[in-house]
Amino acid sequence: MRLQSLIPTIPDDLVAALEACGIRTDADLLFSGTPVDIIQRLTPGVVSLADLKTYIGLVAESASAPGIRGDALYTEEIQRRRDYNLDITCGVDELDELVNGFDGGRVFEISGDRGSGKTLLVSQIALRLLAAYKEASVLWMDTTGDFSVERTSLIAQQLDGENSSAVLERLQVSLVLNIDTARALLEDVKSSLTTNALRDPRVRLVIIDSITSLLAPSLSAVSSYGHAIMTTFMQHLRNMARSYYLAFLVVNNTSGSLPHNPMSVFSSTVRKPALGPSFTFLTDCTIWLARHEDTTNAEAGSSIHVAEIFKSRPTRSRTWCTFKVHNRILRSATVPE
Structure with missing residues (x-):
């Protein structure tokens, strides 16, 4: 999934900065290294480490299949x-x-x-x-x-x-x-x-x-x-x-x-x-x-x-x-x- 499709969940200036570093998709963001590794590749001042961790969490949530409890599945069946x-x-x-x-x-x-x-x-x-x-x-x-x-x-x-x-x-x-x-x-x-x-x-x-x-x-x-x-x-x-x-x-x-x-x-x-x-x-x-x-x-x-x-x-x-x-x-x- 392209990060562009997640705007405005992720700010457009951050998406542009990530794409400039070769991070264009959710998989790139989630598996390109730790948040510290990623922020070191970005232009200083684009995003704080705490905010980057928050955005990475939002991307992971968007890319994940929705969860459902076992008792809910049983009731549905x-x-x-x-x-x-x-x-x-x-x-x-x-x-x-x-x-x-x-x-x-x-x-x-x-x-x-x-x-x-x-x-x-x-x-x-x-x-x-x-x-x-x-x-x-x-x-x-x-x-x-x-x-x-x-x-x-x-x-x-x-x-x-x-x-x-x-x-x-x-x-x-x-x-x-x-x-x-x-x-x-x-x-x-x-x-x-x-x-x-x-x-x-x-x-x-x-x-x-x-x-x-x-x-x-x-x-x-x-x-x-x-x-x-x-x-x-x-x-x-x-x-x-x-x-x-x-x-x-x-x-x-x-x-x-x-x-x-x-x-x-x-x-x-x-x-x-x-x-x-x-x-x-x-x-x-x-x-x-x-x-x-x-x-x-x-x-x-x-x-x-x-x-x-x-x-x-x-x-x-x-x-x-x-x-x-x-x-x-x-x-x-x-x-x-």
Whole structure:
């Protein structure tokens, strides 16, 4: 920050004298030495040592982030939860308990190989939310063009019966093929939440399926540029989640992890989430899905899956549960068909 912008907090003659000594910004003033060192560089009589110390303190105050007490932050968070809190669940009690629900304020990474149930899980979370809360809407960012209206409609019919068409009216699907389009769409969401905060339906959940297609093309083993894009984008998601109490579900593809994935409690897990090891630390919870092929009952149209928590900030990591997929619906593994 230029010292010129702090006039009249700092007298203009002092600013001119400092600039003549090469001290032009707040950083120059704060880190060019002690007040005694600085005053020795100035023309005698421009400022007293006591006044210089006062002005340096004012500059430091202007350059600092405003402080806020912990109890004030806690009160603000409790109030935001009261204003925006929705009970977002997937309908599988064991999995909901593992992650303490899919409520707003967090970014969830959902990964697993093809057929593990990633898209079914995010679909069921979204449709259950829409069925339970008429004031809520969901934004689905389709990055591959694979979103299936027919499949989603069938799931909605099984979950909400005759009201499925009304539910789907509040599911916004956007084809997003690059990171710039994703950023622009998120800015539109932020703008709508800021200017139309009391207008319903309001976006409460954002799904990105898949995040890999957006970020992987920029990543490179010989440049940090792609990594910077990934970090900045994910930090933006986390800031939006906390500021507007949104829930983000980002679906991630997989890559190899031989001889096995050390984050998994199962030695048979030889895959891991894509986008590199640092991506795990850019989300609040990483859920790994896997399908037990030997338990598939083709005749009954059901299969058994495992959901494992690789990493979680609000709950325990390295925990897991099983669930069942029957006719495209996730159910508790103990519930009879």
